[in-house]
Amino acid sequence: ALCRANFSSIQAALKKLPVLN
Numbered sequence: 001a002l003c004r005a006n007f008s009s010i011q012a013a014l015k016k017l018p019v020l021n
Helices: 002-016
Strands: none
16 A cells, blocks of 8 residues: 555656656
């Protein structure tokens, strides 16, 4: 569960910072 939540947070951060786009 925590892993999934962390992944979601990371994904949101990545979307905010287009680095892996």
